[in-house]
Each structure stands twice: as C-alpha cells, then as structure tokens.
Amino acid sequence: MSEKIVLIDGHSILNRAFYGVPDLTNAEGLHTNAIYGFLNILFKILEEERPDYLTVAFDVHAPTFRHKMFSDYKGTRKPMAEELRQQVPVMKEVLRAMKIKIVEQKGLEADDLLGTIAGIGERAGMDVVILSGDRDLLQLATDHVKIRIPKTKQGKTEIEDYYAADVKARYQVTPQEFIDLKALMGDASDNIPGVPSIGEKTATKIITEYGSVENAYAHVEELKPPRAAKALKEHYDKAQMSKILATIEVNAPISYELSEAKIGNLYTEEAYEYFQKLQFKNLLGRFDVEAKGNQIENAFVRVTDKQQAEELFARAGKEAFVGVSFGKEEKDAVPLFSHSSGFGSVGLAFSEKEIYTIVAEGELTMEDLFSLVETLAKTTVVALFDVKAALSYVRIEDPESCFDVGIAAYLLNPLKSDYTWLDVAAEHLSLLIDEKTEGYCRSCYEAYVIWAAAAVLEEKMKESGTEELFRTIEMPLLFTLFAMEQAGVRVEAEALRFYGEQLGTKIVELEKEIYAQAGEAFNINSPKQLGVILFEKLKLPHGKKTKTGYSTAADVLDKLAPEYPVVEKILEYRQLTKLKSTYADGLANYICADGRIHGKFNQTITATGRISSTEPNLQNIPVRMELGRLIRKVFIPEEGYVFVDADYSQIELRILAHCSGDQELIHAYREAKDIHRITASQVFHTPFDEVTELQRRNAKAVNFGIVYGISSFGLSQDLSITRKEASEYIDRYFETYPGIKKFLDDTVAHAKEMGYVVTLFGRRRPVPELASSNFMQRAFGERVAMNAPIQGTAADVMKIAMIGVHRELTERKMKSRLVLQVHDELLIEAYEEELEDVKKILKEQMEQAAQLDVPLEVDMHTGRNWYEAK
Known part of the structure; x- marks a missing residue:
C-alpha cells in the first residue's frame, strides 16, 4: 500500500471554521472559534485518511509573483476580520506544538505551495489528499491526488471528494481545463477578473467545445452566443491575465523535505497546555499525557x-x-x-x-x-x-x-x-x-x-496596577456589603399588598380604555396581536415589519405616543404590569420572618465596577413615574429609627470636569452655579438670566449625554429635534468646553492603543470592541471608552464613601446602619438619637471620598419611609 500525505490549506480551512463555528473566547478574551473548528476538521480528516505525512500551508498576505506580473491590476482581497486575524498566529503555535509541518513563503500563495508539494508527493509514489475550501485546487486533481472540499448542507458539514474523473463528471471539464473555465468566468473571491458577460454556464460550454481560452479565441468568430464572442474579442487580455492568475504553480522554488512532514505523536504535553489555555475541554480526551x-x-x-x-x-x-x-x-x-x-x-x-x-x-x-x-x-x-x-x-x-x-x-x-x-x-x-x-x-x-x-x-x-484598588477598596468593601446584607431593609407587607391592589385596579381600567380605543379586546402583552391592531387595523405610521410580525418595541411606541393616546396608554399599561409583577408581587416573596428584605449586593458583575443588587434588584425601582416612586413608601425604618438618604449631586459631571481639566466647567462648579443653565447660556448664546426652561432642559440632556458618548442621532431622538440641530448642539458644547473634547478624544485613542481604559483609582475596563471588524461594535467601543473611566471612577468614589460610613458607624458602636446603595445614593437607617451624627458622618465621608478639582456635593433628606427621605 502506498504511503499517504495530507495537505491542508490553512487560511481556507480557518476561514471556513471562523464563519461556521459560533464565536468562542477563552478566559483571556481571545477568540478561539476558528482554531476549534480547524482542529475538529483536522482530526476528522486524519481519522478518515490515516496518513503517514501531514503539512499545513499558509498564505503570506503580500502580493504574489503572479499578481506582480500585472502592474495595473487592481484586484484586492477582502480584509480579514480582526477576530479571525488574531487567531492565525495562535493556530500556527498550536500546530507547531503538535509537531505538524507548516509551510509559508513570501511571494507564494498557499495554493502554489500545495500544488508544488502535491507534485513532490505524487512523484514519490504517494497518494495525496488536499483539503481546502478553494475550488481552484480542483486543477490539481489526478488519479492519485484527491481534492477534498468541505461544504455546509442543511447546517451540517459534508466533504466533497474529487479525483480527476470526479472533476470531469461535475464540471464537464478536465482539471487542466478547469483553469481555463475560471479564466473565462472569473472568481471575485480569488481576485480573478474573468471576462465580462461570460458566466459559468457559457464558460463551460466554450471550454468543453474548444478546450482552452487560446483555442476559443482562435475560433472567436464561431463562438455562441454572439455576446460571448464580442466579450472575448474585446477582453482577451483579461482572459489571458485571468488564466495566469488562476493557474496554480506546481514547481515553485521552495525548500521542502518530506521527512519533516512525517506524522509522530501529535498529542504532546506542549499541545496539551495549549488546549488547556484555549479551554478546548472536548478535545483533551485525545491526549495520553499525564495531566x-x-x-x-x-x-x-x-x-x-x-x-x-x-x-x-x-x-x-x-x-x-x-x-x-x-x-x-x-x-x-x-x-x-x-x-x-x-x-x-x-x-x-x-x-x-x-x-x-x-x-x-x-x-x-x-x-x-x-x-x-x-x-x-x-x-x-x-x-x-x-x-x-x-x-x-x-x-x-x-x-x-x-x-x-x-x-x-x-x-x-x-x-x-x-x-x-x-x-x-x-x-x-x-x-x-x-x-x-x-x-x-x-x-x-x-x-x-x-x-x-x-x-x-x-x-x-x-x-x-490594580493591587491597591483590591487592597484599599474591594476587600474592605465586601465587609461593608456583608453588613448591609445582614441588616436588610424593613418592608411594610400590608402596605405592599395594598399597593399591588391599587396597581391591579389601574391596570384593569387601562385595559378597558385600550380595548375601547382599539375597537376590540386582544392580548396587549402579545407583540404580534398588538402589531396587527396598531399598524393594520388602526393604520398607525412607522410600522416595522419583521419575520415575526410588526415591531412593538419601546422605541417604536415612544415615537407614536405623543400623537396617539392609545399608544400612550399601552406604554403606561406596560409600566404598571412590570411594576406589579416585579415589585408589588415580586418583593413580597423576599420578605423574611424578621419583616426585612435581605438582598444581595454584588461587586463582581458590572464591567465598570458599579455595585449591583440582586435577590431582589432594588436598584431598578422606577423613579420616572409617580406611581413607580410610590413603592418606596413600603420601605420603612424600625421603631425609633428614621431614614436618611444621601445622594451625590452630578457626580459623573464633576468627575468629567476633574479628569478633563476643562477650566470653564471647573470654574462653574467652584462657583456653585446652576451647571445646566450655564451650559445653556453658552451653547445657545443666551444671557444667563434669560435662559428658558426648554434651553436648560436641552443643555442638561447634552451635559449628561456627553458623559455617555452620545451621538447626534441619539441626542436628536432624546430631544425630538433634527440630527443636524443635535450635531450643532454637540459642536457648540465642545466649543464651550474644549478640554472635554480633548479628554474624550485622548481617552479613545488610549483605549485603541492599549486595549483598555482606566479610572482615577486604577480600575481597568478592557474595550475589545474597538478592535472589531464590525463598525457598530467599534462605535459602541468608542462610547464605552468615553464613559467607563467616568462611571468607573464614580463607582470607586461611592465604594470609598460606603467603606468610610460603615467604618465610622461601627467604630463608634452606633445603632444606625447602612442598609441600601442605589447608584449614587446611600440609605441609612438612623437611630433617632444619633440622627445629627449620622448626617455629619454621611456628609464628611461622601464629600471627602476623593480629592477632585471640583467639590463633591451631597443632597440629604430624612423621612419616615424611603419615599419621604428621597
């Protein structure tokens, strides 16, 4: 039996695996789907073919000698996706760890390497198997060279096999004639221009009849149909160039020793470590090494x-x-x-x-x-x-x-x-x-x-550079959070039940009103039924048809609500049903025997470092609508205690002023002026005392929007103005505060260079989206890069304040306790006799949590329930 060699087109199979396997990343954030898919295909081929020799050829992405022959040729390869590009060097490292022969040479495509090595193998009396997704390689098929091409059929990968006879049966041409077929029909994916107006069917007919491009041109007057004859006559130079481009070199000047491709033990300890690092658990069973x-x-x-x-x-x-x-x-x-x-x-x-x-x-x-x-x-x-x-x-x-x-x-x-x-x-x-x-x-x-x-x-x-953050903030904080969880917050169960009944009554009323305006009863919670009512029966505008029906997402309904009362009621209905199910009914399930809710506070969930609340989530209690805010009335202190609520005032804007060093913004905060009115005055070129409420409101949207990297489109949506007007607002804002523009630009540039952004306290937030091949992902990455240092620093400041408040209450052996943290807000259950001391502690610890170029300010209120305190 003849020896056998398997040759693999590295980039082709990697590319196929990348688009065929769902995205995977290892713990370090490296994309690994192409590598995983490649290895699975490799193992499948090795099990089926059982070869003696193995080689993987890779392209070197530079112009090849064939393309250099045509100085005026403008063909370009589609750029490789960044997520795939980063996997190529790792794939090569894995193959080397498996002791698999790799070949690559500048000026030669993988096709040329494969064609040359296939010839070496065939002349040595071997059976040759070439694996590639590129059908150009069919020209290499002989009685002893088999081309294997993976393809997807009904979601599954199948492999088509081609010897010379199979090429003839499938394409009606010989492997050698396949070159001429490609020369006429072209191949955009492989930078082969072909002849305009000649497709695969016509090209096949021409080559089966005349055998080559040259012979076809010699009989060009006889070609059918006439348009093909005309095209070949006018573009024969392209046909000749295309043939050269399509022809794989089988005698390339390469240094290759068959002995180096001999397959040994692929499952080495070095390869095992790579598989571990890449987290390919399903493939580790192949290794017979002592783990x-x-x-x-x-x-x-x-x-x-x-x-x-x-x-x-x-x-x-x-x-x-x-x-x-x-x-x-x-x-x-x-x-x-x-x-x-x-x-x-x-x-x-x-x-x-x-x-x-x-x-x-x-x-x-x-x-x-x-x-x-x-x-x-x-x-x-x-x-x-x-x-x-x-x-x-x-x-x-x-x-x-x-x-x-x-x-x-x-x-x-x-x-x-x-x-x-x-x-x-x-x-x-x-x-x-x-x-x-x-x-x-x-x-x-x-x-x-x-x-x-x-x-x-x-x-x-x-x-x-995160060790100090770990030691001085995160580790002390977990003790504070534990104390908060143990303390819990008291809830008046009967008031919660009554609140739920009120919501239920209002929901039923809304249902009736919606049915009356729609002209029939239907399931308001069904997007499909709601879409039919709004966009077919009532014929409302802005209907977006999807595969499952009309979109009834919030952004669609928000546009319609101001002009169509039924839509406004549907949005209110959604809010109230959410309130009832999540809070009125949901919170009741978390009340413990002591009448308190002991939720969990998590410090390892958000990418920016913010604390999150679960079981239940008390940070998402609605505050925009009065009925939502009213649920805070059910949270009450113990007898003899009162709630103190302390809230940072515009902490993220203040941190932006400090980080950017913008003197205008810093001066405004030091003067303790109305920052939104100042911004409105400068952006809209209006005297401070003449700024309207609308102008102030718009300036406020810009102020806070800038922190989150808002676009002109996003601002136009928020303010219901044109995109051009929104763009002008943003431009004027940056003219007013040039330091902010520079800071945001520098932050994004740093993130692109380093791959992460950093808060004032050393917290890192990686921004992998900036390296994405997807424009939308990159745009999202830029917004993240702008916002994460600000939001992350605000989170760090709040954590320092919480640690300080808890420490003071504990060291003074006070009865008062910290019970809730919601974004920029702290809630203290203060023993009445300690009330003034608690206020003093809150003010000192929160306002001195960080030394900024602008003062940190705290708004503080007391009450017999959380609603009053807020």
Whole structure:
C-alpha cells in the first residue's frame, strides 16, 4: 500500500471554521472559534485518511509573483476580520506544538505551495489528499491526488471528494481545463477578473467545445452566443491575465523535505497546555499525557481525625497563604452534628504536596472546622473564593487577613460577569478540571486552585496596577456589603399588598380604555396581536415589519405616543404590569420572618465596577413615574429609627470636569452655579438670566449625554429635534468646553492603543470592541471608552464613601446602619438619637471620598419611609 500525505490549506480551512463555528473566547478574551473548528476538521480528516505525512500551508498576505506580473491590476482581497486575524498566529503555535509541518513563503500563495508539494508527493509514489475550501485546487486533481472540499448542507458539514474523473463528471471539464473555465468566468473571491458577460454556464460550454481560452479565441468568430464572442474579442487580455492568475504553480522554488512532514505523536504535553489555555475541554480526551491535574491529585488526602485536623491547621498557620474551600456534606459521611449551611468539609491547601479535605465526621464537627478557619485567619492570610459568602459561617474581621480570589480575578477581567473557581483554574493556572468531579477530590481541587491562584493573581494585579484598588477598596468593601446584607431593609407587607391592589385596579381600567380605543379586546402583552391592531387595523405610521410580525418595541411606541393616546396608554399599561409583577408581587416573596428584605449586593458583575443588587434588584425601582416612586413608601425604618438618604449631586459631571481639566466647567462648579443653565447660556448664546426652561432642559440632556458618548442621532431622538440641530448642539458644547473634547478624544485613542481604559483609582475596563471588524461594535467601543473611566471612577468614589460610613458607624458602636446603595445614593437607617451624627458622618465621608478639582456635593433628606427621605 502506498504511503499517504495530507495537505491542508490553512487560511481556507480557518476561514471556513471562523464563519461556521459560533464565536468562542477563552478566559483571556481571545477568540478561539476558528482554531476549534480547524482542529475538529483536522482530526476528522486524519481519522478518515490515516496518513503517514501531514503539512499545513499558509498564505503570506503580500502580493504574489503572479499578481506582480500585472502592474495595473487592481484586484484586492477582502480584509480579514480582526477576530479571525488574531487567531492565525495562535493556530500556527498550536500546530507547531503538535509537531505538524507548516509551510509559508513570501511571494507564494498557499495554493502554489500545495500544488508544488502535491507534485513532490505524487512523484514519490504517494497518494495525496488536499483539503481546502478553494475550488481552484480542483486543477490539481489526478488519479492519485484527491481534492477534498468541505461544504455546509442543511447546517451540517459534508466533504466533497474529487479525483480527476470526479472533476470531469461535475464540471464537464478536465482539471487542466478547469483553469481555463475560471479564466473565462472569473472568481471575485480569488481576485480573478474573468471576462465580462461570460458566466459559468457559457464558460463551460466554450471550454468543453474548444478546450482552452487560446483555442476559443482562435475560433472567436464561431463562438455562441454572439455576446460571448464580442466579450472575448474585446477582453482577451483579461482572459489571458485571468488564466495566469488562476493557474496554480506546481514547481515553485521552495525548500521542502518530506521527512519533516512525517506524522509522530501529535498529542504532546506542549499541545496539551495549549488546549488547556484555549479551554478546548472536548478535545483533551485525545491526549495520553499525564495531566497536571493527575499529578496534583496524587497529593490529595482525606482527613477525618480531629487531632490530625488541628495539627494541619497549626502547620498551615505558619505559611504566607492558605487556600480554604467549603465542601458539601458527603453522602457516605455520618456527621455527629449536621450544620444548617449544608457544608460537610473544609478543603485546605498550603503547598503543592499539602492538599487536604477535612471531613466533619465523628467527633469533628463543622463548627470545629469553622472555628479552626477563624483561628487560621488570625495568624496568616486565608484565601477564599467568596469571602462575603464565607462570613456567614466564619468570623473574619480584618480585610488584610483574607484574600478573595474571585474579586482578584474579576479586577483582571471585569468583562466576565460570572466567575467560578473552575474558570480561575483554567485562566490563571492553565488547569482544566472536570466539572463533574465530586466528593473530597472536588474540595481538594478547589482549595488547591484558591491557594495556587492567590499568588498568581496578586502578581498579575501588581503588573496591571490594580493591587491597591483590591487592597484599599474591594476587600474592605465586601465587609461593608456583608453588613448591609445582614441588616436588610424593613418592608411594610400590608402596605405592599395594598399597593399591588391599587396597581391591579389601574391596570384593569387601562385595559378597558385600550380595548375601547382599539375597537376590540386582544392580548396587549402579545407583540404580534398588538402589531396587527396598531399598524393594520388602526393604520398607525412607522410600522416595522419583521419575520415575526410588526415591531412593538419601546422605541417604536415612544415615537407614536405623543400623537396617539392609545399608544400612550399601552406604554403606561406596560409600566404598571412590570411594576406589579416585579415589585408589588415580586418583593413580597423576599420578605423574611424578621419583616426585612435581605438582598444581595454584588461587586463582581458590572464591567465598570458599579455595585449591583440582586435577590431582589432594588436598584431598578422606577423613579420616572409617580406611581413607580410610590413603592418606596413600603420601605420603612424600625421603631425609633428614621431614614436618611444621601445622594451625590452630578457626580459623573464633576468627575468629567476633574479628569478633563476643562477650566470653564471647573470654574462653574467652584462657583456653585446652576451647571445646566450655564451650559445653556453658552451653547445657545443666551444671557444667563434669560435662559428658558426648554434651553436648560436641552443643555442638561447634552451635559449628561456627553458623559455617555452620545451621538447626534441619539441626542436628536432624546430631544425630538433634527440630527443636524443635535450635531450643532454637540459642536457648540465642545466649543464651550474644549478640554472635554480633548479628554474624550485622548481617552479613545488610549483605549485603541492599549486595549483598555482606566479610572482615577486604577480600575481597568478592557474595550475589545474597538478592535472589531464590525463598525457598530467599534462605535459602541468608542462610547464605552468615553464613559467607563467616568462611571468607573464614580463607582470607586461611592465604594470609598460606603467603606468610610460603615467604618465610622461601627467604630463608634452606633445603632444606625447602612442598609441600601442605589447608584449614587446611600440609605441609612438612623437611630433617632444619633440622627445629627449620622448626617455629619454621611456628609464628611461622601464629600471627602476623593480629592477632585471640583467639590463633591451631597443632597440629604430624612423621612419616615424611603419615599419621604428621597
């Protein structure tokens, strides 16, 4: 049996994989779908062909010698998508790690390399298989050279095989004649112009009859149809050029040794590490190497003896870092005391060889283990994945005695909103762990990952400049957030129920009014039915038909509402039903036995660093409509307490003034003037005292819009003005505040160069959208780059204020407590006798949270419920 060589057209298969596999990214944000798809196709071909030799050819993207022959030829390749371009060098690294021969040479296309190597293989008596998505390669087919072309059919990839006879059967021409066929019909994707007015059908007819472009031209007067004859006569030079461009070089001057392409063990340890880093879990089973994880598992020990556990914790206390995890109760364990937490073990790791799972069994209880962890935190730094969650079971008081691996990983990659210890293992330790691992092995793995990752993450934070942010803001903050969650906020259940009934009554009234104006009853919550009523029956304008019917999105209805009362009522109906389901009914489910809602505050979800609220989300309570604001009345303080609400005044605009250094804006804030009226006066060239309310309102929209990178289109929509007028507003704004324009431009330029933006406190926000091949994505990236440093700095300032307020209340042993944070607002449940002190603490801590070129100001109100305080 002859030996066999498989040749792969690298860029062609990568390109196909890129567009055929949904977008994938690894933990570092690298796009990996093309690499993953390429490898799957590679393994499929290797399993089917079982070759002895393997080579992958890549294009070098520079003019080839064939294109250089025509100095006036203007053909250009479509630029490669950035998300694909970044995968090419990584693909080559992976192939080299697998010891696969790669060939590429400047001035030669991959086609030429493949054609030349195919000839070398065939002359050596080998069977040759070429894999490519480019049908140009069909000209290389012989009785011993097979061209394999992947294609998608009904969502599945199939591969068409072509020997010389198959080319003839499919295209009615021989492989050699296929060159002439391409010369006549052209190929835009391959920069072959062809002859105008001659398509595939006509070209096939001409070549089957005359065999070549030259022979066809020799009989040009006989060609049918006449337009083809005329076209070839007028454009014979293009036909000749196209033939040269379409002809693959089979004797290119390359240095190639077949022996270097001999297939050995593809599944090397180096390749395994790449697959780990790229997070190709489905492909790791192909490797027969001793995985790092297996080496780690050799150190795993299960401990149940109380004395041994105490000795282990004593030894661990002498180390600089200790990794701790909490595991669930084991099925086969019979603990003396079952703990309500559901935990049944503690993972402990403090070196590569000291990795334990200590199980609460017999005399050893979870209470004992929790106590040992508390003692450990007094002598060394305890690393945990979620310190805030652990504080429910373990009393740790000093932020410097613990290290939250999850928060550190978030600071290094804030675009990922959901981190697990498994993600940290993959991203920072290049260790993929089977998610199905259970029992003491899982607990050991988690403790090991936490211990090993802590040192890695600390070093990475030092390199990125985020370590101080971690130490001075994020770690102390989690203790503040824990205290807020424990305190909760009191809700008057009966008032909430009554509020829900009021909403229900109003919703029913609105339904009747909508039905009356529509002329029939229908499901208002059904976009399809609503679209038919509005745009077919009532014949309202601006109807946008989609595959599923008319669009009834908010932006469509907002345009119609001012002129059509029925639409205004539908929008109100939507708001009220949302209020009822999410808040009136939804909040009731979260009221605990103590009459309070103990929600969660998260610091690792938003990319900008803002705190988010869940279970329930108390930050999204509607404030634009009075009926929405009224729900705040159900939030009440304890007897003997009063609410104090403190809200930063225009914090993002003040931070913009500081960051931009714009003297006009800084002066306005230092003079404590009405900033929106000043802006209106200068933008609209109107004396300060003569600015109208409309002008002030428009200036306010521009002021806040600029912070979010608003476009002329966005502003025109917000103010219901023309795009030209909006553009003029923005231009005048930047003329008034030139420092802001420079700051925003410089910020975007920095983001494009570095790939991220930074807040005043060192928080980084990557902006990968700026490198996208998609215009809309890049435009979004520019808006993010403008806004993230401002919004992120505001978030940092608020966090510093929260830490300061909580610290003061705690150190003074006051009864008052911080219960809610909503964007730029803090809510304190203040003990009445401490009210004046609380106000003073809030004012001092919030206004002194950052030293800016403009003063930070706080609006403060008190009340018997949150509505009154706001």
